[in-house]
Amino acid sequence: xxxxxxxxxxxxxxxxxxxxxxxxxxxxxxxxxxxxxxxxxxxxxxxxxxxxxxxxxxxxxxxxxxxxxxxxxxxxxxxxxxxxxxxxxxxxxxxxxxxxxxxxxxxxxxxxxxxxxxxxxxxxxxxxxxxxxxxxxxxxxxxxxxxxxxxxxxxxxxxxxxxxxxxxxxxxxxxxxxxxxxxxxxxxxxxxxxxxxxxxxxxxxxxxxxxxxxxxxxxxxxxxxxxxxxxxxxxxx
Numbered sequence: 543x544x545x546x547x548x549x550x551x552x553x554x555x556x557x558x559x560x561x562x563x564x565x566x567x568x569x570x571x572x573x574x575x576x577x578x579x580x581x582x583x584x585x586x587x588x589x590x591x592x593x594x595x596x597x598x599x600x601x602x603x604x605x606x607x608x609x610x611x612x613x614x615x616x617x618x619x620x621x622x623x624x625x626x627x628x629x630x631x632x633x634x635x636x637x638x639x640x641x642x643x644x645x646x647x648x649x650x651x652x653x654x655x656x657x658x659x660x661x662x663x664x665x666x667x668x669x670x671x672x673x674x675x676x677x678x679x680x681x682x683x684x685x686x687x688x689x690x691x692x693x694x695x696x697x698x699x700x701x702x703x704x705x706x707x708x709x710x711x712x713x714x715x716x717x718x719x720x721x722x723x724x725x726x727x728x729x730x731x732x733x734x735x736x737x738x739x740x741x742x743x744x745x746x747x748x749x750x751x752x753x754x755x756x757x758x759x760x761x762x763x764x765x766x767x768x769x770x771x772x773x774x775x776x777x778x779x
Contacts, residue, residue, distance in 0.1 A: 572597075573592050573595075573734060573738075574592045575592055577592050577598070577599075579598055579599040580598040580599055581599070586598075586599025587599065587601050589601075589606060589609070594616060595734065595738045595741045596737075596741035596745070617713050620713050620740075620741065621713075622744075622748065623741055623743075623745060626744055626747035626751050627743060627744055630751055636652070649754070688712060689712060689713075692711065693708065705717065709726065710726045710733070714726065714737070
């Protein structure tokens with residue numbers, strides 16, 4: 543009887559140890575009516591109902607009360623936020639590199655740096671502008687067409703490659719080329735969390751770029767975020 547009891551206890555312990563762990567659910571509190579608001583205690587406007595990423599109920603002037611305008615503003619903010627994050631990263635990386643002795647120009651001097659050279663010599667400014675215009679025009683034309691008719695640019699009509707650009711919704715291109723790791727193909731909660739994180743960091747980057755400009759205009763060539771002793775402390779030690 544004691545042997546049977548010991549075996550039963552051992553089996554029970556093994557069963558307890560081998561039981562699968564509960565999967566931690568991802569709670570996205572940034573959405574819905576219970577989300578934090580920019581002005582606590584005041585209700586959000588009716589057109590900001592918590593379904594959008596980064597919706598804190600901020601629209602004191604009612605600029606987005608029209609549904610078509612709101613849809614446009616969402617995409618405009620998203621694109622500007624992404625450019626701002628790229629710009630902020632470029633400003634910080636090149637400025638820190640210049641401060642530690644790397645051959646990087648300061649961001650406000652980058653326009654005077656020599657253009658890339660090829661086997662045919664240095665690029666002219668006109669060639670650079672024309673090339674960028676053509677490439678940007680193609681990309682932006684595809685984007686605006688997708689805005690007016692979501693999903694229309696992922697139908698394989700452009701040499702059969704646009705299937706790899708098709709995303710989950712307007713403004714969020716996915717597919718094999720834009721989402722190779724598959725962030726948008728995971729759980730819905732995680733996808734919403736990624737969208738929230740992106741727009742919040744993008745807004746911070748827009749404020750940061752404004753700060754870079756203000757600091758440069760205040761003291762163009764002497765005080766920057768790399769030399770003020772606070773933003774990047776290790777550079778002044």
